[in-house]
Every structure is written in structure tokens, then in C-alpha cells.
Amino acid sequence: MIPELGHFALILALVLSLVQAVVPLVGARRNSMALMAVGRPAAQGQFFFILFSYVCLTWAFITSDFSVQLAASNSHSATPIMYKITGVWGNHEGSLLLWAMSLSLWTVAVTVFSRHLPDAFLARVLGVLGWVSAGFISFTLVTSNPFERLLPGVAEGRDLNPLLQDPGMIIHPPLLYMGYVGFSVAFAFAIAALMSGRLDAAWARWSRPWTTVAWVFLTAGIAVGSGWAYYELGWGGWWFWDPVENASFMPWLLGTALIHSLAVTEKRGAFRSWTVLLAISAFSMSLLGTFLVRSGVITSVHAFATDPKRGLYILALLVFVIGFSLILYAMRAPKLAGGGSFSLVSRETALLGNNVLLTVASTSVLLGTLYPLFLDALNLGKISVGPPYFEAVFVPLMTPVVVLMMFGPFLRWKDDDLVAAARKVAPAFAASVLIGLGSAWAVDHVTWRTVLGLSLSAWVALASIQLLVGRLKERAGATAGSRLRSITASWWGMWLAHLGVGVFVIGVTLVGSLDQHLDVKMQPGQRTEMAGYTFTFRGAVEADGPNYDAERGTIDVTRDGRAIATLTPEKRLYWAQGMPMTEASIDIGPFRDVYVSLGEQLESGAWIVSLYYKPFISWIWLGCTLMGLGGLCAAADRRYRRLAERDAKVGAGQQVAGAA
Amino acid sequence: MKAKFLVPLLLFFGLAGFLAFGLTLNPREVPSPLIDKPAPDFSLARLDQPEQTFSLKEMQGEVWMLNVWASWCVACREEHPLLVQMAKRKIVPVVGLNYKEVRGDGAINARGMALEVETGMAIERARRWLTDHGDPYVLSVLDIDGRVGIDFGVYGVPETFLIDRQGTIRYKHIGPITPDTLQNVLIPKIEELRRAG
Numbered sequence A: 001m002i003p004e005l006g007h008f009a010l011i012l013a014l015v016l017s018l019v020q021a022v023v024p025l026v027g028a029r030r031n032s033m034a035l036m037a038v039g040r041p042a043a044q045g046q047f048f049f050i051l052f053s054y055v056c057l058t059w060a061f062i063t064s065d066f067s068v069q070l071a072a073s074n075s076h077s078a079t080p081i082m083y084k085i086t087g088v089w090g091n092h093e094g095s096l097l098l099w100a101m102s103l104s105l106w107t108v109a110v111t112v113f114s115r116h117l118p119d120a121f122l123a124r125v126l127g128v129l130g131w132v133s134a135g136f137i138s139f140t141l142v143t144s145n146p147f148e149r150l151l152p153g154v155a156e157g158r159d160l161n162p163l164l165q166d167p168g169m170i171i172h173p174p175l176l177y178m179g180y181v182g183f184s185v186a187f188a189f190a191i192a193a194l195m196s197g198r199l200d201a202a203w204a205r206w207s208r209p210w211t212t213v214a215w216v217f218l219t220a221g222i223a224v225g226s227g228w229a230y231y232e233l234g235w236g237g238w239w240f241w242d243p244v245e246n247a248s249f250m251p252w253l254l255g256t257a258l259i260h261s262l263a264v265t266e267k268r269g270a271f272r273s274w275t276v277l278l279a280i281s282a283f284s285m286s287l288l289g290t291f292l293v294r295s296g297v298i299t300s301v302h303a304f305a306t307d308p309k310r311g312l313y314i315l316a317l318l319v320f321v322i323g324f325s326l327i328l329y330a331m332r333a334p335k336l337a338g339g340g341s342f343s344l345v346s347r348e349t350a351l352l353g354n355n356v357l358l359t360v361a362s363t364s365v366l367l368g369t370l371y372p373l374f375l376d377a378l379n380l381g382k383i384s385v386g387p388p389y390f391e392a393v394f395v396p397l398m399t400p401v402v403v404l405m406m407f408g409p410f411l412r413w414k415d416d417d418l419v420a421a422a423r424k425v426a427p428a429f430a431a432s433v434l435i436g437l438g439s440a441w442a443v444d445h446v447t448w449r450t451v452l453g454l455s456l457s458a459w460v461a462l463a464s465i466q467l468l469v470g471r472l473k474e475r476a477g478a479t480a481g482s483r484l485r486s487i488t489a490s491w492w493g494m495w496l497a498h499l500g501v502g503v504f505v506i507g508v509t510l511v512g513s514l515d516q517h518l519d520v521k522m523q524p525g526q527r528t529e530m531a532g533y534t535f536t537f538r539g540a541v542e543a544d545g546p547n548y549d550a551e552r553g554t555i556d557v558t559r560d561g562r563a564i565a566t567l568t569p570e571k572r573l574y575w576a577q578g579m580p581m582t583e584a585s586i587d588i589g590p591f592r593d594v595y596v597s598l599g600e601q602l603e604s605g606a607w608i609v610s611l612y613y614k615p616f617i618s619w620i621w622l623g624c625t626l627m628g629l630g631g632l633c634a635a636a637d638r639r640y641r642r643l644a645e646r647d648a649k650v651g652a653g654q655q656v657a658g659a660a
Numbered sequence B: 001m002k003a004k005f006l007v008p009l010l011l012f013f014g015l016a017g018f019l020a021f022g023l024t025l026n027p028r029e030v031p032s033p034l035i036d037k038p039a040p041d042f043s044l045a046r047l048d049q050p051e052q053t054f055s056l057k058e059m060q061g062e063v064w065m066l067n068v069w070a071s072w073c074v075a076c077r078e079e080h081p082l083l084v085q086m087a088k089r090k091i092v093p094v095v096g097l098n099y100k101e102v103r104g105d106g107a108i109n110a111r112g113m114a115l116e117v118e119t120g121m122a123i124e125r126a127r128r129w130l131t132d133h134g135d136p137y138v139l140s141v142l143d144i145d146g147r148v149g150i151d152f153g154v155y156g157v158p159e160t161f162l163i164d165r166q167g168t169i170r171y172k173h174i175g176p177i178t179p180d181t182l183q184n185v186l187i188p189k190i191e192e193l194r195r196a197g
Helices: A002-030 A039-062 A069-074 A081-089 A093-114 A119-143 A165-197 A201-232 A243-268 A271-296 A308-334 A347-375 A385-412 A418-442 A450-475 A480-486 A489-514 A618-635 A638-659 B003-023 B073-088 B115-133 B147-151 B179-196
Strands: A516-522 A527-530 A533-542 A546-558 A561-566 A572-573 A579-583 A584-586 A590-601 A607-613 B043-045 B053-055 B064-068 B094-099 B139-143 B159-163 B169-173
Touching: A002 A039, A002 A081, A002 A093, A002 A119, A039 A069, A039 A081, A039 A119, A039 A347, A069 A081, A069 A093, A081 A093, A081 A165, A093 A119, A093 A165, A093 A271, A119 A308, A119 B179, A165 A201, A165 A243, A165 A271, A165 A308, A201 A243, A201 A271, A201 A618, A201 A638, A243 A271, A243 A308, A243 A347, A271 A347, A271 B003, A271 B043, A308 B003, A347 A385, A347 B003, A385 A418, A385 A450, A385 A489, A450 A480, A450 A489, A489 A607, A489 A618, A516 A527, A527 A607, A533 A590, A533 A607, A546 A590, A546 A607, A561 A584, A561 A590, A572 A590, A579 A590, A584 B169, B043 B139, B053 B139, B073 B094, B073 B115, B073 B179, B094 B147, B115 B139, B159 B179, B169 B179
Parallel strands: B064 B094, B094 B139
Antiparallel strands: A516 A607, A527 A533, A533 A546, A546 A561, A546 A572, A572 A579, A584 A590, A590 A607, B043 B053, B064 B159, B159 B169
């Protein structure tokens, strides 16, 4: 009964999303307040029904109702309650429902936090979001009904894939989806602005906090996913250039470009058509990612069970949404010429340069991801594209991005003197190259990659300090404290996020060049040395869990006779799927991780043990955290709220004028 | 409308075209160099009578299928009911190649296990599995160490090979057979091969 209620609620949500898609748009066209006002309650009602539907599905998982097909295939009565709840999104159907729910949540957030927007504009935004929502809910209902019954039911479920029974599963998908789907708000703002022909600084200012928050979610989602892969897959990698990872990385790159482009459009009125195109593209990449994961055109470790009908439906949705947006763009963009002019040496140019580089980077990831498909379609053979391609493409593209990223803030808007600006940063730049060389030499790993990576990080760090000092000097205020406080939150956001990139680069560089790895056969009591650490294997004992059998090894780690950690990696066998799993055990430190996982058991109590030494790997996630915090600071800037109030007053004035 | 603003739209349509075409392709399907080549010969112990062996010659003159399976293989479980149904409908004789029954199972540590012990365990597990799930095979053979699997280029289980009267491999299917592939690919091919004689 409850699953049927959930199914029914989802159908009601679809009806409301269609109302939301049509009525406010008609209202905006006819300038009818009554019709425009329908958008808000329709969006909120839709959220209520999707949430209800989602709770019903979760109920089927919690109560182990194995007459529901989805629960039977993805849950088990012995699964811990947390993984029963998260198992709802560990499959195609349930995760689509999560997708629809995040979209609906964003829409409700727009109805709540955008009271100051002009009514016609808000109506158009809600209309566009309504179309996207209708597309996804109908996709769920038509091709992937999560409430499908399995009659007669089965006594026991097949359990959630053991790889997904991990705390990472609790937060990674919701964060990632909030990020992915959040770009739909920036997209809807852009389309609404194109429809009304009003692409001005106000539009950019309205979009900025939304875009930044979505970007923060996506950053966090990707970072958590990468951390999860690092400890769960058991071989210490943190990024695999898997198509599905790429599918989340492409919108991230474009979203990063969009955030910066919006800044220019707001401050200087420039790049307007470019900003709109980025807003459309960032969301298109999210949709494309959804298509790639769920259609089966690309092989990936993440791919869900696939069905060509689903692929066709999403492709149709893709063509409808993106095709429509780009046609609208082609019609309206030519009128958007102008905006603030700027000379070749200016902050605008630096931002434009980085935007172009980020877009090219995103395109090359897309190309690498789809290249096997292109070749196959053209009958040129089957290949797969791996990390060497992406690394070869990425380093040369990202190097100028990092250099420009720190140089841009030293430049003035509109026009600056190249010689003066260069003189300002030259000492820091020269010092970074020396620090890069010196530190690479100090760690005894002088390769061009290590030198480059360390120089770039040094450049980010030194330039950040110089920026902060310069900023404090130009601020009024008697004490350093009052000067610090007078700096705006958006400036701190920029500063932190850029610093985060530097920290991230240190992590990537050092773990890439200095990590060590050893696979050894160890008898209980036996010792092995690696990277200055001594590992003593104390043997393995049984350590069964709620829905798996396991053997837990104990390994003492010491350094120069001092105890560092006792690590307990496990080898688990999950009953329901008969799937073996490796649970790594990690001693996390600020400057290095010591990572141990169990391989195969050999005769007479010996095991193959994999030992890893991962210098500075936490800096990768520390960098991501700084970027995310930077985004939060920027989005929290008081300016948006202050100006929003002003816009509301101006908007109200215009409304009266428009009605007259 | 200026032409340059149409560029994104055209690029997108080009991409969508490829994606649409991509839906008709199967990226998991790696072309097998064995297609239209004689099936690699082998002689393996039968599961029902381990003292007897089976070799390719016994199927000469028949169109038949070789299905690679193991009791630890989850996807085989998915495919199995369809095989049982095929056997009931007498569509084509299917020989089962039980592949690395013991050492392929991640849950068992087969290293250092004596071959006789492993074989005994394999027979017991495989027989129990067929009793539990139904036996659609004319007979099954035991590829304990996976050597025959290597000759056939097996990289994922289940895999299915369609072999003609002369003992030539005519088609290879990777992953579980679906009702759709059975109806639209396998049955037409089987009929074609039977007509060809």
C-alpha cells in the first residue's frame, strides 16, 4: 500500500511540475499577476509530493519490503539501518528520485529566497525549472519506476553493493546531486533573462550566490567521492579519470568559469553573451553526465544497469532542453553586444583568459570521455582513453590557469599598465620558481613535473600573502584588526579558494612524485620496512559484521622504535552477493598517510599485505575544503542581501511602470 | 540572427547525433579474434561423470552453444532462468564450460590447495548449483585451472559462443544473454547456421 501511495504522490508531483512549467510562463507573457503567482505554490506543492514519495520508498527499504523490486535488489534484512536508508539512492531508480528531489529543493529555495526578484522574472525562472523537473519526473515514472512490485515477493533481498556500504555513500551522492542540479538555477536564471531580454548587472548579481552555492556542493561532492575512492577501493588512488568522475568534473570546470564570468558581468557589464552560454553549458554538462551514467554508451565502474530505452528518453530530454536553450541563445545573444570595454591588459582579460582555458579543459575532458564512442560510431575501432591522455592535456592547460589566477587580482579593472603590474609580482614569481627548484631538490625528486607543481604552489602562496598585505594597506582603519574586518566576505572567498588551489596542487604533486608502495607476503610476527616505517604483522582474526564475514589483520607501525599506529585492515565477504571487499586501514597525518590493505590469504596464516606511503595526500582534500569554504564566504557576502533589498524596491517601481 | 551564435547549437546537434548513434552500440562488446575461426580444441572432464572426458569432436555436425559459467558468478544467476527456458523449448544444445569454479571465487583461498581437493570441491559446488537452479546443459565440463577459458579468450563470465556444424565459432556474446538478444540475435543466427548446413 505505501509504495502505491508513493507512486501516486510522484504522479501528482508530475502534474504540479507541468502546472509550474506552463502557467507562470503564460502569466509572464500576458503580464498576468494571478497566473504568475501560481508558480510558487506549484513548486512548493511539488516538493511536498516528491518528498512524500521519497519517504515511501525509504520506508520500503527500512521495513525490508521485498515485494518492492528495488528493495529486493538493493537491500537485505541484515543490512545496517544506515545503509538501508542510503541504499535508496544506490541504484538507478532511487537516485533519479533523489535527482528530482534535489531539483525540487532548489526550486523551493528559489521561491523562498528570491522574494525580491521582479515577479515576471521569478515566474520565468520557475517555469524553466518546472520544465526540467517535469522531464525528470516523467523519465522516472515512464522508464524507471522505483515502486515496481515484485510479485510474489522474495524472502530475502540481494543487498546493496558492498562497495556502497560505506559512510561515503551517506554524503557523497546527496552533495554531488545538490551540486549537479544546483546549476539548474543558474541555467533557469539565464534562460529567464534571455526570454525577457534583460541580461544586465542585476541578473548577474542574482545568479551569483546561487551559482556559487551549487559550485560549493559540487566541489564538496567530488572531494568526498574522491576521498571515498581513496580508502574504499583499497589501492590508494584518489582520481581515476573514469567517465563518471569526468561527468562530474566537466560541470565543475564550467561552473568555475561561470562564477568568474558572472563576476565580470556584474561588475563591468562585459562578457554577457559568454556568461549566458556558460550558464547553459554548465547545466548541459550536468545533463550530459546523467545521460552518460545511465544510458550505457560508455563503460564505467559507476554505470548503473542500463537499458537503451532510458538512454533514448534522456537523450530526447537533452535535445529538448539544450536544443531549446541554444536556439533561444542564437536568437537573443546577437543583441547583447557591448558592455564595459576593456583593454588588453586588465583584470577582465585575465579572467577571460582563465575562462577560455577552463572551457578548453572541460572540452578536452569531454573529448577524452567520448573519444571511444566517436571512434566506435565511425567504425574506426574500439579503444579506451586512460589517465595518460588526461594528464598530458591537463598539466599544460592548468599551469597558465594557476599563474593567471594569482596575477589577475593584482590587475585593475578596465585598464592597467603591464610593466607596472609585472614589476609588482616579479619578485614573488621569481621566488616561487626558486622555491620550486629548491624544494624539489630537497625532497630529492627533481623532475620537471615536481618542480612545476611546487613552483606553482609557491606562487599561489606568495602571491596570496602579497595580495592580503596589499589589501590591508589600502584599507582605512587604525588597527590591523579593523582593517581585516573591513575586507568583504567575497574578497576573502576569492582569496581562500585560490589558496585552496595552491594547497591542492602541493598534494597532487607530492603524492604523485613521492608515494611508495610495497606488496609483501607477511607471516604473523614478520616485519617489513618501507619509507622509514617498520610494519609488523600480528596476524589476522575473524571479525564478522552484521551482513558479512571478515578477517581483520593487525599491523603495528613504528618509526625509529617509536609506536606510530596500529592498523587493522579487513578483508570482508558480504553474504548476499558473495562479494569480497577490502577495507583499508589508514593512519592519517598532516604530512603523510600510511595506508595498509589486506590482499589474499596464503597458506599457514600468511597474507599478502599492501603497504602505501602517501605524502601530503590530505592536502588534496584540504585544498578542496578551502575552495569550498571560499565559495561559502563569497556566497555569504552581505552585499547580495543589501543590493537585493534595493533591487526589490527598484523592481517594484518597474512593475508599476510596466503595468501602466 | 548572426551565424556565429548558431555555432553552439550546431556543435550540440553534432554531439547529440553521436550520442544517439552510441545508444545502438555496445561498448562492452570487444570484437573477438576468434569469430569465424575454428573453436580451440579441448578435452575436459565431464561434471556428471568426471572419469569421462568431452571434446569438441562430439558436437561435430551440430549447431551448438558453449556457455561459460560458475557458481560464484552473480550475472550467471541472472542469465540462468533463460537458459533453462531455452533448454525446455529445445532451441539449441548448450554445453556448459564451468570456469574456475573454486579458484575464481574470491571468497575461497585456493592457493596451495591440492588439485584433487579443488576438483572435488568444484564438482560438489557445481552440481549443487545445478540442482538448485536447474540444469539447462546437455553436459558441463570442468575447466578447473581456466586454461580452456584462456584459449577461448574469456574475460568476463558469463560468455556464450555459438559454434557451427564444422566447429567454427560464429558468434560470441559477453555478459548474460537477455530475452532480447536471444530473440533478435541468437535465434536468427542459429537458424541461419542450420540452413547453411
